[in-house]
Every structure is written in structure tokens, then in C-alpha cells.
Amino acid sequence: GAVVSQHPSWVICKSGTSVKIECRSLDFQATTMFWYRQFPKQSLMLMATSNEGSKATYEQGVEKDKFLINHASLTLSTLTVTSAHPEDSSFYICSAREAGAFTDTQYFGPGTRLTVL
Amino acid sequence: AQSVSQHNHHVILSEAASLELGCNYSYGGTVNLFWYVQYPGQHLQLLLKYFSGDPLVKGIKGFEAEFIKSKFSFNLRKPSVQWSDTAEYFCAVNARGSGNTPLVFGKGTRLSVIA
Numbered sequence: 001g002a003v004v005s006q007h008p009s010w011v012i013c014k015s016g017t018s019v020k021i022e023c024r025s026l027d028f029q030a031t032t033m034f035w036y037r038q039f040p041k042q043s044l045m046l047m048a049t050s051n052e053g054s055k056a057t058y059e060q061g062v063e064k065d066k067f068l069i070n071h072a073s074l075t076l077s078t079l080t081v082t083s084a085h086p087e088d089s090s091f092y093i094c095s096a097r098e099a100g101a102f103t104d105t106q107y108f109g110p111g112t113r114l115t116v117l
Numbered sequence: 118a119q120s121v122s123q124h125n126h127h128v129i130l131s132e133a134a135s136l137e138l139g140c141n142y143s144y145g146g147t148v149n150l151f152w153y154v155q156y157p158g159q160h161l162q163l164l165l166k167y168f169s170g171d172p173l174v175k176g177i178k179g180f181e182a183e184f185i186k187s188k189f190s191f192n193l194r195k196p197s198v199q200w201s202d203t204a205e206y207f208c209a210v211n212a213r214g215s216g217n218t219p220l221v222f223g224k225g226t227r228l229s230v231i232a
Contacts, residue, residue: 034219043207043224044161093160095220106220108153110160 002028004096006109013084014117021079021112023094029074030096034106035067038091047092050077084116119144119210123223130198130230138193138226140182140208150191151209151220152182161207167191168213178202203230 003026013019023033031052036044048069049057056069066088068080077096081088091113095106120143130136142148152164165176172184182193191208205227209220 041227043222046219046221049219095161105151105163105166107163108161 002026002096002098002105002107004094004107004109006092006094006112008112009110010113010115012115012117015085016083018080018082019084019114021081021092021094021114023077023079023096023109025075025096025107028096028098030077030098031074032097033071033077034095034097035069035077035079036093036095038093038111040091044093047079081114084114086116089114089116119148119212119221121208121210121221121223123206123208123226125226126224127227127229130228132200132230132232133197136193136195136198136202136228138206138208138228140191140193140223141189142191142208142210142221143189144210144212147213148210149213150182150184152176152180152191152193153207153209153222155205155207155225157204164193164206198228198230200230200232202228204228 005024007022033050035047038044047062050069050071052071058064071077091111093111095108097106122141124139150167153161154164155161164180165174167174167184175181180195184191205225207225208223211218211220
């Protein structure tokens with residue numbers, strides 16, 4: 001099946017620093033990737049939709065200047081949390097959409113746990 | 118916009134009991150429907166999906182779900198649960214055929230299976 005990887009799996013950083021998270025589709029091309037945030041014991045909340053070669057579409061309430069998304073190729077999207085603060089600590093999950101007439105399915109990465117001290 | 122409701126926040130069952138988790142969605146158009154499972158400490162995995170055709174969908178690990186269009190429901194079922202089914206279950210929906218629409222998730226149902 002389709003595999004999506006994320007790197008790193010966990011990261012601890014100091015307040016004020018920036019952190020980059022990579023999301024890769026390993027065996028398929030993904031014109032669209034999605035970034036979600038999951039708080040403990042809660043559901044996934046969509047942050048943004050990342051389209052290859054164009055600007056990301058952010059959900060209401062998500063700061064685009066704080067959460068920079070780049071979708072440089074059909075297999076890679078990156079999320080950079082700029083000037084991270086403790087309230088940004090969360091579990092960040094990406095998914096990649098395997099598009100097609102009847103394969104409109106999203107496959108999820110394993111997530112990245114970010115802890116900001 | 119779509120929305121998804123999962124009415125059961127936490128379900129506790131004994132092994133071999135039957136399972137049914139409710140999922141209702143709100144959307145006026147045609148949708149794709151999904152159930153994902155998240156085992157403790159692991160990432161989301163697709164259990165099953167419905168796009169079209171037979172409304173009774175069979176997935177992995179003995180799970181199935183039935184799409185009832187008139188009720189806007191897509192309930193997940195398993196006739197006999199095992200301890201290893203302990204996990205968080207998420208129902209999700211997206212609009213079909215309208216481009217890059219993201220998944221909208223329900224709040225999840227935590228299933229605890231006790232021996």
C-alpha cells in the first residue's frame with residue numbers, strides 16, 4: 001500500500017527557534033498533501049492544504065506566516081514552525097492524497113511530536 | 118461545509134462482544150466516507166472506505182461499515198472484538214469529485230476492550 005513518511009518523528013526545541021518537518025510520499029505521487037494537528041485525546045484538525053507548485057491554502061485561524069508550507073515536488077511537502085512557542089507543542093500529521101477516479105484516499109504519515117520548551 | 122459526528126466518546130466492551138460505532142455526517146452533496154484507526158502510539162491507518170456501489174463495505178481486521186444515505190450515516194461494525202482492537206476510531210468524510218478537498222474528521226471514539 002501507499003506509504004507516507006515524516007521526519008523527524010519527534011523534536012524538542014527551545015522557544016523562539018524554527019523547526020522543519022518533512023512529509024514524503026514514498027511510492028506514489030501526491031499533488032496534494034494535507035497538514036493536520038492533533039492535541040492529546042482529540043481529533044485531527046486540518047491546518048492547511050498543500051498543493052505542489054502553488055501556495056498552500058490555510059484553514060481559518062491558522063497563521064500562514066507562522067506555519068510555512070512548501071510543496072516543492074510531487075513527493076515532498078515541508079511544514080516549518082517559525083519562532084516556535086510552547087503553545088505550538090503538538091502532534092503534527094501529514095497526509096498525501098492518492099488521486100484518481102476511485103482512489104481518492106488519503107494516506108497518513110506517522111506524525112511528528114513537537115515539544116517546545 | 119461538511120461535518121462529522123461521532124456520538125460515542127468512549128466505548129468499553131468485553132472480548133467477543135459485538136461492536137457498533139456511530140458516525141453521522143452533514144453535507145448536501147456526494148461524499149466519500151472513511152474509517153481510520155489509531156492504535157496507541159501509532160499513526161492513523163485506513164480501516165475501510167466507501168466511494169460508491171455496495172453500501173456495505175468490508176475492511177481489514179474483520180471490520181465493516183454500512184452507508185445509509187437516508188440517514189447520513191456510516192456506522193462501523195465488528196461482530197466480535199478482540200483485546201487488540203483497543204484503539205481510537207475516527208470517521209471521516211470528504212466531498213467527492215470537487216478537487217483537493219481535505220478530510221473532515223469526527224472527534225473520534227475510544228474503544229477499550231477488556232478481557
